[in-house]
Amino acid sequence: DTAVSQTPKYLVTQMGNDKSIKCEQNLGHDTMYWYKQDSKKFLKIMFSYNNKELIINETVPNRFSPKSPDKAHLNLHINSLELGDSAVYFCASSHLEGNEQYFGPGTRLTVT
Amino acid sequence: AQRVTQPEKLLSVFKGAPVELKCNYSYSGSPELFWYVQYSRQRLQLLLRHISRESIKGFTADLNKGETSFHLKKPFAQEEDSAMYYCALREPGRRALTFGSGTRLQVQP
Numbered sequence: 001d002t003a004v005s006q007t008p009k010y011l012v013t014q015m016g017n018d019k020s021i022k023c024e025q026n027l028g029h030d031t032m033y034w035y036k037q038d039s040k041k042f043l044k045i046m047f048s049y050n051n052k053e054l055i056i057n058e059t060v061p062n063r064f065s066p067k068s069p070d071k072a073h074l075n076l077h078i079n080s081l082e083l084g085d086s087a088v089y090f091c092a093s094s095h096l097e098g099n100e101q102y103f104g105p106g107t108r109l110t111v112t
Numbered sequence: 113a114q115r116v117t118q119p120e121k122l123l124s125v126f127k128g129a130p131v132e133l134k135c136n137y138s139y140s141g142s143p144e145l146f147w148y149v150q151y152s153r154q155r156l157q158l159l160l161r162h163i164s165r166e167s168i169k170g171f172t173a174d175l176n177k178g179e180t181s182f183h184l185k186k187p188f189a190q191e192e193d194s195a196m197y198y199c200a201l202r203e204p205g206r207r208a209l210t211f212g213s214g215t216r217l218q219v220q221p
Contacts, residue, residue, distance in 0.1 A: 031207050043156075043198060043211040055208065090156065094207065101209060103156040
């Protein structure tokens with residue numbers, strides 16, 4: 001299936017740990033994104049990235065870092081996890097000038 | 113900075129009733145507006161965009177620049193329309209979307 005996939009689907013970890021969430025798209029898109037959905041279902045952009053440009057939402061703590069080994073992957077590394085990081089994280093992708101973003105299924109992160 | 117407002121957290125209607133999900137935006141230029149939908153246990157997906165002016169699943173949305181609104185409408189709601197609906201804005205030249213806080217539509221039998 002052509003799609004945006006994320007792993008893991010669920011992630012439960014303790015405060016202070018470092019974790020990664022992986023995202024892969026096989027749609028041939030050149031731009032990928034990470035969004036955070038909080039407990040009130042509010043979706044907020046964290047990063048948008050293509051092979052030339054990384055745009056960071058300035059409100060994102062620098063404990064969060066995107067890493068892109070190639071155009072089809074954009075992983076999210078989180079250092080020193082905090083309780084407030086608990087949320088659902090969505091990866092998405094699109095063409096550079098495309099209107100539609102395709103979303104992954106989400107990763108529910110719970111920090112205890 | 114741009115902002116998208118969806119004033120209703122929950123909208124509950126009966127099957128066959130008209131539906132209007134409100135969306136207002138604040139942006140000084142000419143943005144692109146979208147509606148995304150998330151059905152239960154499914155991923156977020158595009159429902160419609162203002163530039164295409166199309167009707168998807170019976171839903172339409174008209175961009176009103178004077179009122180800075182992009183309300184989503186359907187004349188007769190169906191039970192399968194029950195979902196979370198997000199209004200989103202994209203600035204010209206930018207790729208990321210700014211989402212509203214979402215409205216949960218509940219269509220009762």
